[in-house]
Amino acid sequence: MDGLVRVPISEQDPKVRATNFDEVCLGYTEEEAVKEAERCLNCKNPRCVGGCPVSIHIPAFIQEVKNRNFEKAYEIISQSSALPAVCGRVCPQESQCEGQCVRGIKGEAVAIGKLERFVADWARENGIKPHTDAPKNGHKVAVIGSGPAGLTCAGDLARLGYDVTIFEALHKTGGVLVYGIPEFRLPKDKVVAAEVENVKSLGVKIETNVIIGKSITIDELMEEEGFEAVFIGSGAGLPRFMGIPGEQALGVFSANEYLTRNNLMKAFKDLDTPISRGKKVVVVGGGNVAMDAARTALRLGAEVHIVYRRGEAELPARAEEVHHAKEEGVIFDLLQNPVEILTDDKNQVTGIRIIKMELGEPDESGRRSPVEIPGSEYNIECDTVIMSLGTSPNPLISSTTDGMEVNRRGCIVAEEETGATTKNAVYAGGDAVTGAATVILAMGAGKTAAKGIDEYFKNNK
Amino acid sequence: MYPIVRKEVLADKIILMEVKAPRVSHSCLPGQFIIAKIDEDGERIPLTICDYDREKETVTIVVQTIGASTERMAYLEEGDSFEDFVGPLGQPSELCVEANLEETKKLNIVFIAGGLGTAPVYPQVKWLHDHGVDATVIMGSRTKDLLFYIDEMKAVAKEVYVTTDDGTYGFHGMGTNQLQALVDEGKHYDRCVAIGPMIMMKFVCKLTKELEIPTIVSMNPIMVDGTGMCGACRLIVDGKVKFACVDGPEFDGHLVDFDLAMARMAQYKTEEGRKKLEFEEGDTHHGGCGQCS
Ligand SMILES: Cc1cc2nc3c(=O)[nH]c(=O)nc-3n(C[C@H](O)[C@H](O)[C@H](O)COP(=O)(O)OP(=O)(O)OC[C@H]3O[C@@H](n4cnc5c(N)ncnc54)[C@H](O)[C@@H]3O)c2cc1C
Ligand SMILES: Cc1cc2nc3c(=O)[nH]c(=O)nc-3n(C[C@H](O)[C@H](O)[C@H](O)COP(=O)(O)OP(=O)(O)OC[C@H]3O[C@@H](n4cnc5c(N)ncnc54)[C@H](O)[C@@H]3O)c2cc1C
Ligand code: SF4
Ligand code: SF4
Ligand code: FES
Numbered sequence: 001m002d003g004l005v006r007v008p009i010s011e012q013d014p015k016v017r018a019t020n021f022d023e024v025c026l027g028y029t030e031e032e033a034v035k036e037a038e039r040c041l042n043c044k045n046p047r048c049v050g051g052c053p054v055s056i057h058i059p060a061f062i063q064e065v066k067n068r069n070f071e072k073a074y075e076i077i078s079q080s081s082a083l084p085a086v087c088g089r090v091c092p093q094e095s096q097c098e099g100q101c102v103r104g105i106k107g108e109a110v111a112i113g114k115l116e117r118f119v120a121d122w123a124r125e126n127g128i129k130p131h132t133d134a135p136k137n138g139h140k141v142a143v144i145g146s147g148p149a150g151l152t153c154a155g156d157l158a159r160l161g162y163d164v165t166i167f168e169a170l171h172k173t174g175g176v177l178v179y180g181i182p183e184f185r186l187p188k189d190k191v192v193a194a195e196v197e198n199v200k201s202l203g204v205k206i207e208t209n210v211i212i213g214k215s216i217t218i219d220e221l222m223e224e225e226g227f228e229a230v231f232i233g234s235g236a237g238l239p240r241f242m243g244i245p246g247e248q249a250l251g252v253f254s255a256n257e258y259l260t261r262n263n264l265m266k267a268f269k270d271l272d273t274p275i276s277r278g279k280k281v282v283v284v285g286g287g288n289v290a291m292d293a294a295r296t297a298l299r300l301g302a303e304v305h306i307v308y309r310r311g312e313a314e315l316p317a318r319a320e321e322v323h324h325a326k327e328e329g330v331i332f333d334l335l336q337n338p339v340e341i342l343t344d345d346k347n348q349v350t351g352i353r354i355i356k357m358e359l360g361e362p363d364e365s366g367r368r369s370p371v372e373i374p375g376s377e378y379n380i381e382c383d384t385v386i387m388s389l390g391t392s393p394n395p396l397i398s399s400t401t402d403g404m405e406v407n408r409r410g411c412i413v414a415e416e417e418t419g420a421t422t423k424n425a426v427y428a429g430g431d432a433v434t435g436a437a438t439v440i441l442a443m444g445a446g447k448t449a450a451k452g453i454d455e456y457f458k459n460n461k
Numbered sequence: 462m463y464p465i466v467r468k469e470v471l472a473d474k475i476i477l478m479e480v481k482a483p484r485v486s487h488s489c490l491p492g493q494f495i496i497a498k499i500d501e502d503g504e505r506i507p508l509t510i511c512d513y514d515r516e517k518e519t520v521t522i523v524v525q526t527i528g529a530s531t532e533r534m535a536y537l538e539e540g541d542s543f544e545d546f547v548g549p550l551g552q553p554s555e556l557c558v559e560a561n562l563e564e565t566k567k568l569n570i571v572f573i574a575g576g577l578g579t580a581p582v583y584p585q586v587k588w589l590h591d592h593g594v595d596a597t598v599i600m601g602s603r604t605k606d607l608l609f610y611i612d613e614m615k616a617v618a619k620e621v622y623v624t625t626d627d628g629t630y631g632f633h634g635m636g637t638n639q640l641q642a643l644v645d646e647g648k649h650y651d652r653c654v655a656i657g658p659m660i661m662m663k664f665v666c667k668l669t670k671e672l673e674i675p676t677i678v679s680m681n682p683i684m685v686d687g688t689g690m691c692g693a694c695r696l697i698v699d700g701k702v703k704f705a706c707v708d709g710p711e712f713d714g715h716l717v718d719f720d721l722a723m724a725r726m727a728q729y730k731t732e733e734g735r736k737k738l739e740f741e742e743g744d745t746h747h748g749g750c751g752q753c754s
Binding site: 169170171179208209210211214215216237238239241243248250251253254256257260261265266271272273274276346347394396 | 484485487488498502503504505529530533544545546547548549550685686688689690691692693695697702707721724725727728729
C-alpha cells in the first residue's frame with residue numbers, strides 16, 4: 001500500500017442496515033488496525049493533537065497499536081478521555097484531529113477515530129478498566145447530568161481523589177448518548193453503559209431520577225447534603241419549534257421526542273412506550289439530530305425526506321452521517337423551507353407546504369443565508385413531520401439557583417479557562433454553557449472544570 | 462428502587478399506592494406530579510401526587526387503569542417496587558404556596574373533581590385546610606361504584622357535594638349542574654379549580670366563563686420525560702405554546718385550547734390499543750384482531 005489511502009473499514013450493507021438497528025460501522029479487525037496505525041508518521045509536532053479538544057496523545061497511542069500493545073494504547077487514551085469508545089464513533093473527526101493530520105495534505109488522514117474506537121472496544125472485550133490509585137481527599141463534589149460533560153468531569157475528579165456523586169434527571173445515564181444518538185450509531189448497552197461502568201469503577205456514585213431544581217436545589221445540595229462544589233453539565237435539551245401553522249397537529253414531533261421514544265424507551269423493540277411509525281416522514285433540519293431522526297424513521301419503515309433551507313455544503317451534520325443517510329435511501333430536499341403543516345379534520349398531518357429557497361449574500365457568520373423564491377410553494381404529502389431545529393438549555397437549574405448568571409440565550413455564563421460560574425464553588429460546562437455542540441467539546445469542558453474545581457479546593461485550603 | 466408500602470383498591474379500576482420516595486416526599490407540594498416506571502421495559506407514566514408524608518418519606522398516588530401500562534401497574538402489590546419514580550415535576554398549585562397564602566385566604570374557592578380528579582384535588586383541599594382556608598368541593602363520577610375519598614374529603618373541606626351522572630348516589634347530574642345549582646342558590650365563588658377528564662374541564666370552563674369565576678385546570682397531556690425536553694406535552698394557552706410538564710400542569714382554564722389538547726390525546730390510540738390487547742390476551746393473542754400486522 002502506498003500510504004495515501006486508509007485501510008477501508010467494513011460497514012453493514014446499506015440495504016440491509018436500513019431495516020435494522022444494529023451498528024452501521026463494524027470497526028477494524030486487529031490486523032486492519034495495525035495496518036492503519038502503520039500509516040501514522042509519528043510526527044515530532046503532531047498537529048492532530050491540537051485538533052483534539054481533550055488533547056489525546058494521538059501518535060503515542062497509535063505507536064502502541066502498531067506494536068500490538070493494545071492495553072498500553074488504552075492506558076494512554078484513557079489518561080485524556082473517559083469515553084473513547086463513544087468519541088471514536090461520534091466525534092466529527094474530519095474537522096478535528098483528522099482534519100489536522102499531515103497525512104491528510106496529500107492523501108487521506110490517518111483514521112484516528114476508528115483506531116481510538118478499536119482500542120476502546122478491544123479494552124472492553126478484554127475486561128480492562130481504567131483505575132485510579134489516588135488517595136481519597138474527602139471532599140464531596142456533586143455533578144449534575146450524566147452526559148459527556150458530567151461523566152468526564154466526574155471521572156477526572158475521582159482520579160484526583162474527590163468523592164463524587166452524579167445526579168441524573170432521567171432513569172438512565174449518558175445524556176444525549178442514551179436518549180438522542182441512535183443505537184445504530186452508538187450501541188447503548190455494549191458501548192455507552194460500559195463506559196458509564198468505567199466511570200463508576202473510578203469510584204463515582206450515580207443517583208438517577210433526581211431533577212436538580214425540583215427534587216433538590218443546588219443550594220440545598222451544598223447546605224444540607226455537604227457538597228462543597230458543584231459541576232453543572234445539564235446539556236441543552238429544550239427543543240425549538242418553527243411557529244408555523246399546523247405545528248400542534250397529530251403527527252408533528254420534536255426530534256427529541258421521536259428519538260427519546262425510540263432510543264431511551266426502546267420503542268423499536270416494541271416495548272411499552274409507543275412510537276408513531278409513519279409511512280411518509282418529513283424531517284425539517286440539517287444537523288446530526290435531523291440525520292438521526294431521518295435514519296430512525298427509515299428503519300421504522302417510512303419513506304423519509306429531509307427538508308433543509310440551505311444547500312448541501314451548508315448541512316451542519318457530519319459528512320459521514322449525510323453519506324450514510326443517502327446510501328440508506330433518505331431523500332434530501334435542499335434549499336427548501338416549510339411554511340405550513342397541512343392537516344385533516346381530525347387534526348392529523350396530511351402534508352407540508354414548502355417554499356423553495358436560494359442562497360443570498362454571506363451573513364456575519366460567513367454562511368450564505370437562504371432567501372425565499374416568491375411563488376415557488378408546493379406541497380409534500382406526508383403523515384409525520386419531525387422538527388429538528390436545534391435546542392437550548394433548560395431553565396430549570398438556572399431559575400432555581402440564586403446568584404448564577406445566564407446569557408440571553410439561556411446559557412449558563414462560565415469562564416472558559418476554569419468553568420467557574422458567577423456563583424461561588426459552582427462550575428458548568430458542555431451544552432449547558434455553549435448551547436448544542438459536540439460530545440468532545442462537552443468532554444473538554446468537563447475536563448477544564450475538573451481542573452478548575454481542583455484549583456478551587458487547593459486555593460481554599 | 463421505590464417500594465410500595467401500602468396498596469388499596471379505592472373503587473373499580475382505581476388503585477391507591479403509597480410509595481417510599483424520600484427525595485420526592487421532602488420537596489413536593491400539591492399540584493405537582495411524579496413519573497413512575499415499573500421496570501426496565503416500562504413506560505414513563507405521569508401521575509399526580511395525591512398525598513405525601515415527609516416523615517415517613519412516602520408519596521401517595523392514585524392510578525386508574527385505562528391502558529397497558531396502568532394495567533400492568535395495577536398488578537403491583539405491597540412490597541413490590543417501582544424501578545423509577547422521579548419528581549416532583551411541574552409547578553405547585555398557586556393556591557397552595559405559602560407566599561400566596563394571605564391572598565388565598567380572602568378567596569371563596571370551589572373545587573370540582575371529576576372521576577379520578579378527586580385524588581389530585583384532595584391534597585390541595587387538605588393543604589388549604591391545614592393553612593386555615595376552607596374550600597367547597599364538588600366531586601362527581603359516572604356512577605356510585607366509582608366514588609372514593611368521600612369521608613377523607615369531608616374531613617378537610619368546608620362543604621362536600623357528591624354527584625353521579627346516573628343518580629345512583631348524591632346529586633343526580635354532573636359537576637357543572639351542581640355548581641350552577643349552588644350559584645342559583647346565591648352562593649358566591651371567586652375561584653374555581655377543576656380537575657378531571659379534559660372534556661369535563663372544558664365544560665366547567667365554559668360555565669365558569671359565563672359565571673365569571675376565574676378557573677384553574679390541571680392538564681394531563683401525553684408526556685415522555687416530564688422535564689421540558691421532548692415537547693410531547695405541548696398545549697396552546699392564550700395563543701402561546703406551553704409545555705404542561707414545566708409550565709403547568711395547572712393553567713388558567715379560560716385560556717386553554719381544549720379541543721386541540723383533546724385531539725392530541727389520541728396520538729397513540731391505535732398503537733396503545735394494540736399493546737393493551739396483547740397484554741390482556743397474552744400468549745393467546747395470535748392476531749386476527751385486525752390491529753396486528
Ligand atoms: C440526536 C443527536 C445526535 C448528535 N450527534 C452527535 C455526533 O454525532 N457527534 C457529536 O460530537 N455530537 C453529537 N451530538 C451533540 C452531543 O450529543 C452533545 O453536544 C453532548 O451530548 C453534550 O453533552 P452534555 O454533557 O453537555 O449534555 P447532555 O448529553 O445533554 O447531558 C445532560 C444530562 O443532564 C441531565 N439533566 C438535565 N437537567 C438536569 C437536572 N435539572 N437535574 C439532573 N440532571 C439533569 C440530562 O437528563 C442529561 O442526561 C448529537 C446530539 C443529538 C441530540
Ligand atoms: C400531569 C399528569 C398527571 C396525571 N395524573 C394521573 C393520576 O393521578 N392518576 C391516573 O390514573 N392518571 C393520571 N394521569 C394520566 C396517566 O398518565 C395516563 O392514564 C397513563 O399515562 C395512561 O397510560 P396507559 O398505557 O395505561 O394507557 P394508554 O394506553 O397509554 O392510554 C389509553 C388511552 O388514554 C389516552 N392517554 C394517553 N396518555 C394519557 C394521559 N396522559 N392522560 C389521559 N389519557 C391518556 C390514550 O390516548 C389512550 O387512548 C396523569 C397524566 C398527566 C400528564
Ligand atoms: S477524542 Fe475525538 S477529536 Fe480527540 S482524538 Fe478522539 S476522535 Fe479525535
Ligand atoms: S498528524 Fe497524522 S501522521 Fe502525524 S502524528 Fe498525528 S496522526 Fe500521525
Ligand atoms: S413531557 Fe417532554 S416536554 Fe413535557
